[in-house]
Amino acid sequence: SQTLAIIKDWEVIDDPQVEVHTGGDSPHDMTLPGICEGYLLKRRKWPLKGWHKRYFVLEAGILRYSKHQHDVSRGRVQGSLDVSLAVMSINKKSNRIDLDAGDILYHMKVIAKSHELFYIWVTKLQAHRLFKKNEAAHVQSGFLQTLSVAGLAQRNGDLSVHETLSQERQKLQEVLETNNIHQSNTLAEVGFILRLNSSRGPPSVADSAAEYFDASDDVLCGSSSEVSDESGLSEGSTTNSEPEEGHGGYNSTGRRTTLPAPCPDNSHVGLMAILYNNIGKDLARVSMPAALNEPVNLLQRLCEELEYSELLDTANNTSDPYQRMVYIAAFAISGYSTATFRNRYKPFNPVLGETYECIREDRSFRIISEQVCHHPPISACHAESENFSFWQDQRWKNKFWGKSLEILPTGMVNVTLQRYGDHYEWNKVVTCIHNVLSQQRYLEHYGEVTIRNLKSNTCTCKITFVKSRYWGSDTNKNEVQGTVLDQSGSVIHRFGGLWHEGIFCDTLPTPKCVWKPNPQPKDDVLYYGFSTFAMELNELPPELKPLLPPTDSRLRPDQRLLEEGKVEESDRKKDDLEEFQRERRKELSKQGEEHVPRFFKKAKDSCGRDVWLTNETYWKLRENPGFANTENIILW
Numbered sequence: 223s224q225t226l227a228i229i230k231d232w233e234v235i236d237d238p239q240v241e242v243h244t245g246g247d248s249p250h251d252m253t254l255p256g257i258c259e260g261y262l263l264k265r266r267k268w269p270l271k272g273w274h275k276r277y278f279v280l281e282a283g284i285l286r287y288s289k290h291q292h293d294v295s296r297g298r299v300q301g302s303l304d305v306s307l308a309v310m311s312i313n314k315k316s317n318r319i320d321l322d323a324g325d326i327l328y329h330m331k332v333i334a335k336s337h338e339l340f341y342i343w344v345t346k347l348q349a350h351r352l353f354k355k356n357e358a359a360h361v362q363s364g365f366l367q368t369l370s371v372a373g374l375a376q377r378n379g380d381l382s383v384h385e386t387l388s389q390e391r392q393k394l395q396e397v398l399e400t401n402n403i404h405q406s407n408t409l410a411e412v413g414f415i416l417r418l419n420s421s422r423g424p425p426s427v428a429d430s431a432a433e434y435f436d437a438s439d440d441v442l443c444g445s446s447s448e449v450s451d452e453s454g455l456s457e458g459s460t461t462n463s464e465p466e467e468g469h470g471g472y473n474s475t476g477r478r479t480t481l482p483a484p485c486p487d488n489s490h491v492g493l494m495a496i497l498y499n500n501i502g503k504d505l506a507r508v509s510m511p512a513a514l515n516e517p518v519n520l521l522q523r524l525c526e527e528l529e530y531s532e533l534l535d536t537a538n539n540t541s542d543p544y545q546r547m548v549y550i551a552a553f554a555i556s557g558y559s560t561a562t563f564r565n566r567y568k569p570f571n572p573v574l575g576e577t578y579e580c581i582r583e584d585r586s587f588r589i590i591s592e593q594v595c596h597h598p599p600i601s602a603c604h605a606e607s608e609n610f611s612f613w614q615d616q617r618w619k620n621k622f623w624g625k626s627l628e629i630l631p632t633g634m635v636n637v638t639l640q641r642y643g644d645h646y647e648w649n650k651v652v653t654c655i656h657n658v659l660s661q662q663r664y665l666e667h668y669g670e671v672t673i674r675n676l677k678s679n680t681c682t683c684k685i686t687f688v689k690s691r692y693w694g695s696d697t698n699k700n701e702v703q704g705t706v707l708d709q710s711g712s713v714i715h716r717f718g719g720l721w722h723e724g725i726f727c728d729t730l731p732t733p734k735c736v737w738k739p740n741p742q743p744k745d746d747v748l749y750y751g752f753s754t755f756a757m758e759l760n761e762l763p764p765e766l767k768p769l770l771p772p773t774d775s776r777l778r779p780d781q782r783l784l785e786e787g788k789v790e791e792s793d794r795k796k797d798d799l800e801e802f803q804r805e806r807r808k809e810l811s812k813q814g815e816e817h818v819p820r821f822f823k824k825a826k827d828s829c830g831r832d833v834w835l836t837n838e839t840y841w842k843l844r845e846n847p848g849f850a851n852t853e854n855i856i857l858w
């Protein structure tokens with residue numbers, strides 16, 4: 223019976239189905255699946271017993287292994303196998319994968335019993351098997367258009383990957399089903415497309431393996447210019463005032479200082495099963511439990527980027543254009559600082575047509591945002607004050623690396639200053655959710671930002687969000703460096719610091735800390751890691767309620783229920799709401815109509831990119847005749 227049990231725990235993964243397309247516009251699965259590499263345990267060849275650690279690299283359908291990671295780069299390979307020619311069987315219980323190609327036989331096991339890594343390898347192996355099979359088929363059937371196919375695949379990269387993966391997903395789902403990994407029945411949305419990347423890039427699973435196994439092996443750690451507390455960040459003067467102590471739950475601006483209920487514990491929610499069941503799927507359309515959510519949505523998070531709007535006020539009161547740029551840069555960085563505390567929950571995804579307004583008399587700005595597009599999800603916003611305007615449409619692409627997920631924003635951020643007529647425009651950096659599936663999740667930002675003033679080329683600014691050199695290093699975590707350059711490219715100002723601690727500029731007339739994040743409120747971990755500003759975003763004072771359009775996020779019932787700590791009810795409401803949205807979409811498409819955003823219009827920017835700009839109707843309508851007297855869409 224023991225043998226039986228062993229057999230029972232093993233299952234053979236179906237051979238990948240070759241798809242030979244003859245039609246002109248059918249998608250080809252010729253996109254190269256992402257490289258997958260990392261340490262695995264490999265069973266010794268007979269007659270030796272036991273397992274040893276080997277470094278595996280899966281590339282273009284070929285699995286190679288070496289003793290160490292550095293052997294791979296030196297081309298010292300111990301063995302290789304065309305995965306499409308092998309029978310693949312897996313054992314979920316022991317995290318084992320066998321590849322049997324007759325003469326070559328690999329028995330592999332995931333290090334540290336990591337279930338996640340196991341699934342990643344299975345998924346990637348499937349992708350490569352499929353790819354390799356297809357490649358072979360194309361060659362065999364004398365497809366002489368390989369070149370054009372490759373070109374096509376490149377152009378339609380996303381689509382092909384998507385196709386490949388949905389097939390994979392189907393297969394894997396079967397595997398999962400037979401394996402009894404149940405899909406969480408109340409699935410909710412994550413605002414991103416989960417797909418395995420198809421481009422070359424840093425090793426993904428390698429990172430994870432390192433984490434589990436040999437972090438200290440072969441890790442390069444260059445000398446970094448360290449920014450420590452001695453930089454004066456903690457003592458430096460800052461434009462930000464400390465939040466006032468709340469009295470009876472309200473602060474001096476009359477806003478609440480805490481949420482009605484603490485956040486639910488979501489550590490039990492099995493993310494792996496959810497993500498795994500939705501490989502290649504636009505996760506915006508996948509349901510996930512409300513316990514994963516925080517009671518603000520992405521529209522409100524756009525407003526949150528204005529938490530340090532004082533920097534823009536300061537910029538508008540700074541006559542020197544180079545110094546002005548320093549404040550704009552500090553503002554661009556400040557929006558990233560919440561990331562330290564906000565990695566356990568995800569914002570609600572706004573439904574199409576949802577809106578959000580926020581009036582901050584105390585900061586003298588007001589902002590509106592609207593979900594203007596569903597596929598891909600795009601949230602647009604526009605803020606105005608006597609000092610500045612701020613707008614952006616937020617959208618992004620994702621790269622899933624197995625353990626981490628990269629968010630690659632594509633839209634630009636815009637700020638104009640009233641006094642000088644400057645129009646600043648800048649890109650956003652990559653945000654990476656490390657250990658996305660585990661409780662050790664944390665966020666990192668990296669990449670370059672270039673700030674241009676479209677109205678004058680007197681100066682530009684370059685900011686670098688430095689990528690942490692390796693996972694265990696704290697020494698250069700969250701480092702940012704920047705320079706303000708004049709027309710000829712000479713450095714006029716230099717600044718730097720940490721995006722979670724502050725930015726110091728020593729080239730100003732008096733060297734100083736230009737920005738420092740506000741202290742977190744007391745017990746912030748109990749309240750989703752929210753800042754004081756974030757706590758206020760979803761507050762609904764009774765006098766505001768009748769003035770809001772019914773599409774305003776503050777009126778969204780599921781989010782409100784979550785805020786009140788009623789997680790299950792929120793979950794149910796969310797299901798209803800999502801179902802309602804699907805019906806609305808079906809109805810629209812049946813009538814051959816397309817959703818038209820109400821407060822934003824599509825335009826082209828100076829570079830010909832699509833942008834969403836305010837159509838300047840929101841505040842007018844609000845004033846007269848008031849949203850109670852206009853025709854509104856009903857979203858919930």
Ligand SMILES: CC(C)CCC[C@@H](C)[C@H]1CC[C@H]2[C@@H]3CC=C4C[C@@H](O)CC[C@]4(C)[C@H]3CC[C@]12C
Pocket residue numbers: 412413493514523564565566567568569616618629631650651653655658665
């Ligand atoms: C599965 C769940 C529980 C994990 C938590 C996911 C959280 C941390 C993710 C989901 C959506 C993400 C946001 C999506 C888009 C952007 C815009 C970008 O310019 C800055 C980062 C930011 C603001 C992301 C921060 C991290 C984020 C909030």
